Amino acid sequence: SQTIHQWPATLVQPVGSPLSLECTVEGTSNPNLYWYRQAAGRGLQLLFYSVGIGQISSEVPQNLSASRPQDRQFILSSKKLLLSDSGFYLCAWNRNTEAFFGQGTRLTVV
Amino acid sequence: AQTVTQSQPEMSVQEAETVTLSCTYDTSENNYYLFWYKQPPSRQMILVIRQEAYKQQNATENRFSVNFQKAAKSFSLKISDSQLGDTAMYFCAFMKLLTGGGNKLTFGTGTQLKVEL
Numbered sequence: 001s002q003t004i005h006q007w008p009a010t011l012v013q014p015v016g017s018p019l020s021l022e023c024t025v026e027g028t029s030n031p032n033l034y035w036y037r038q039a040a041g042r043g044l045q046l047l048f049y050s051v052g053i054g055q056i057s058s059e060v061p062q063n064l065s066a067s068r069p070q071d072r073q074f075i076l077s078s079k080k081l082l083l084s085d086s087g088f089y090l091c092a093w094n095r096n097t098e099a100f101f102g103q104g105t106r107l108t109v110v
Numbered sequence: 111a112q113t114v115t116q117s118q119p120e121m122s123v124q125e126a127e128t129v130t131l132s133c134t135y136d137t138s139e140n141n142y143y144l145f146w147y148k149q150p151p152s153r154q155m156i157l158v159i160r161q162e163a164y165k166q167q168n169a170t171e172n173r174f175s176v177n178f179q180k181a182a183k184s185f186s187l188k189i190s191d192s193q194l195g196d197t198a199m200y201f202c203a204f205m206k207l208l209t210g211g212g213n214k215l216t217f218g219t220g221t222q223l224k225v226e227l
Contacts, residue, residue, distance in 0.1 A: 032212035043116075043201060043219040051212040088153065094213050097143045097162075097205060101155035 003027060006091045006102030013109055019064075019078040021105050023091030026072065031093040033074040035066055038088040038104075050074060081109045112137045112204050116218035123192045123225055130177075131187045131221045133202030139163075143205040144178065145215070146187045150198040158200070161185065192225045199223075 006023045013019060025031050032051050036044040046059045048066035056066050063082050067075045074091060086109045091102040113136045123129035135144070146158040161169045161178050168176050173193075177186045189196055202218040 034215070036217075043114075044203075044215075044217040046214065046216070049212055049214065051208075090155065092155075092215075094215075097160070097213060098157065099155075099205075099213075099215055104153045106153075 004091060004093055004100055004102045006105060008105060009103060010106045011108070013081050013107065015083055015109055016080045019076070019081050019085070019107070021076040021089055021091075021107075023074045023076075023102055024072055025074075025093045028072070028093070028095065030071060031095070033068065034092040034094070034099070035074065035076050036090040036092060038090060044090065048076070083109050085109050112139070112142075112206060112216045114202050114204050114216050114218035116202055116221050118221045119219070120222045121224070123189075123223065125192055125194060125225055125227055127192055128188060128190045129192055129223065131189075131200055131202075131223065133185045133187070133218055135183050135185065135202070135204050137183070137204065137206070139206050141207065143213075144176075144185045145203040145205065146174070146176070146185075147201045147203060147217075148196075148198045149201065149220075150195075155201075159187065189223075194225050194227070197223060197225045 003026045034049045035047045038044050050056050050068045064078050089105045092099045115134045142163045144161045148156045148158045159171045159174050173190045175188045199220045199222050201220045204216045205213050
């Protein structure tokens with residue numbers, strides 16, 4: 001069966017510090033991978049998606065970047081965090097027309 | 111670009127009663143998929159129900175059913191016999207197929223549903 005792992009679950013980082021959130025998928029190959037951010041009262045916003053290794057599409061201009069160094073690994077990064085980067089981040093992968101989500105990371109920038 | 115609108119930020123319903131959550135969307139696509147996801151306090155996203163736009167028949171999953179009105183671009187969720195475990199944030203979502211591969215899910219802002227005794 002397919003599973004998706006996302007870590008860490010919670011993170012508190014100072015403004016200006018770097019960020020690295022990792023997501024891995026097991027039990028499938030060549031998945032489409034996604035990073036979403038959930039801010040209070042604003043639903044889920046698609047940040048990045050990837051259809052293959054090294055292929056990253058950005059949906060919104062922002063302080064974050066994404067990379068896909070391996071087929072089933074998707075990383076969300078920032079060189080210098082801003083207060084506005086605080087939120088709940090969800091990794092997802094999809095098969096056909098169904099999406100599967102990780103447990104999420106709550107990021108607080110202080 | 112696609113947009114999904116959920117106009118009810120919060121709703122409440124008595125246990126065992128029926129509640130309907132509203133969702134409208136805007137798209138120029140003809141082939142797409144619509145979803146309702148549930149997010150309980152654990153924050154895990156759980157698929158509730160899915161509807162293919164080319165199907166006229168409304169999808170049903172046990173106590174959950176949808177009213178899909180393609181011309182009106184409306185996709186409401188009906189929960190029958192509400193249970194305490196249905197308390198959660200509910201998101202309506204639209205999926206379109208991307209030309210370069212992959213699918214893109216666009217979410218509404220969510221409706222917080224509270225089921226009360």
